[in-house]
Amino acid sequence: MNHRSGFACFVGRPNAGKSTLTNALVGSKIAITSSKPQTTRHAIRGIVHRDDAQLVIVDTPGLHRPRTVLGERLNDIVYSTWSEVDVVGFCVPANEKVGPGDKFIANELRKIAKRTPVLGIVTKTDLANRQQIADQLLALQEVMEFAELIPVSASAGFQVKQLEDLLVQRLPEGPPLYPDGDLTDEPEQTLVAELIREAALEGVRDELPHSIAVTVEEMLPREGRDDLLDVHAFLYVERPSQKGIILGHKGERLRTVGSEARRHIEALLGTKVYLDLHIKVAKDWQRDPKQLRRLGF
Numbered sequence: 001m002n003h004r005s006g007f008a009c010f011v012g013r014p015n016a017g018k019s020t021l022t023n024a025l026v027g028s029k030i031a032i033t034s035s036k037p038q039t040t041r042h043a044i045r046g047i048v049h050r051d052d053a054q055l056v057i058v059d060t061p062g063l064h065r066p067r068t069v070l071g072e073r074l075n076d077i078v079y080s081t082w083s084e085v086d087v088v089g090f091c092v093p094a095n096e097k098v099g100p101g102d103k104f105i106a107n108e109l110r111k112i113a114k115r116t117p118v119l120g121i122v123t124k125t126d127l128a129n130r131q132q133i134a135d136q137l138l139a140l141q142e143v144m145e146f147a148e149l150i151p152v153s154a155s156a157g158f159q160v161k162q163l164e165d166l167l168v169q170r171l172p173e174g175p176p177l178y179p180d181g182d183l184t185d186e187p188e189q190t191l192v193a194e195l196i197r198e199a200a201l202e203g204v205r206d207e208l209p210h211s212i213a214v215t216v217e218e219m220l221p222r223e224g225r226d227d228l229l230d231v232h233a234f235l236y237v238e239r240p241s242q243k244g245i246i247l248g249h250k251g252e253r254l255r256t257v258g259s260e261a262r263r264h265i266e267a268l269l270g271t272k273v274y275l276d277l278h279i280k281v282a283k284d285w286q287r288d289p290k291q292l293r294r295l296g297f
């Protein structure tokens with residue numbers, strides 16, 4: 001049998017379960033999941049290695065109606081990802097009605113479906129009964145024509161292997177694209193920034209959904225120690241009032257954010273970490289292309 005290799009990405013409205021599915025396929029936490037929408041801001045690749053294939057999964061941010069420069073940038077990332085992959089999985093949760101958001105995405109996907117096969121994936125089947133799952137498959141079929149339709153549950157591990165096979169079948173023949181063992185080719189610094197941002201948003205997402213950006217200025221082993229990494233990072237907010245929210249009473253919240261982020265960074269990098277975290281106010285960074293570039297968007 002010939003070896004196959006190529007790229008896949010999952011699309012779907014926020015919270016559809018794309019990151020969780022990526023993690024279930026890759027078998028290690030490389031994309032950051034959360035219970036609130038739009039936390040996946042970077043195209044993080046996870047890699048499924050098999051004897052007969054290598055599947056590279058690109059995790060895209062949710063497509064949405066752009067209202068700010070950041071929104072437009074995010075959509076650009078989505079479109080350029082779609083045009084680069086061999087197969088797209090369109091995720092719709094089993095326990096939520098197929099709605100206008102899904103139809104909006106389907107309309108956009110239809111434009112690429114002639115060149116790139118699109119699989120319809122009903123996710124989170126553990127949250128629905130058989131009838132609901134069947135109804136959802138039918139509802140999904142209504143919105144566009146799919147190359148395949150499949151129900152899965154990333155949490156329960158239901159049909160994840162089957163989905164992997166369907167994705168692999170759509171890849172072209174070719175040698176592995178990455179060396180064995182690579183989980184992601186996203187720079188560590190980006191992952192670390194994402195973990196800090198995630199910790200900072202915990203519990204205040206409704207107040208500050210898109211107002212936080214994080215840059216990691218420096219990551220260096222502590223002099224004379226090979227078991228301790230110094231991480232210097234800035235957390236950007238748009239207004240002084242938001243700084244107060246992040247800081248909390250007497251800076252207590254920021255300390256919690258710091259230790260929470262540090263725990264995750266240590267788990268990711270497998271080393272002890274000293275996290276030096278400072279807040280900066282960068283006025284309207286979301287609307288300013290120059291600031292966006294500086295913050296890595």
Ligand SMILES: Nc1nc2c(ncn2[C@@H]2O[C@H](COP(=O)(O)OP(=O)(O)OP(=O)(O)O)[C@@H](O)[C@H]2O)c(=O)[nH]1
Pocket residue numbers: 012013014015016017018019020021032033034035036037038039040061062123124125126127152153154155156
């Ligand atoms: N019960 C159940 N929950 C799931 C499953 N997959 C994802 N979830 C939950 O659904 C929520 C959203 O999942 P994510 O994987 O972050 O969704 P996403 O589509 O990547 O979200 P964005 O990054 O916001 O676009 C999280 O709370 C997950 O734990 C599943 O198979 N079963």
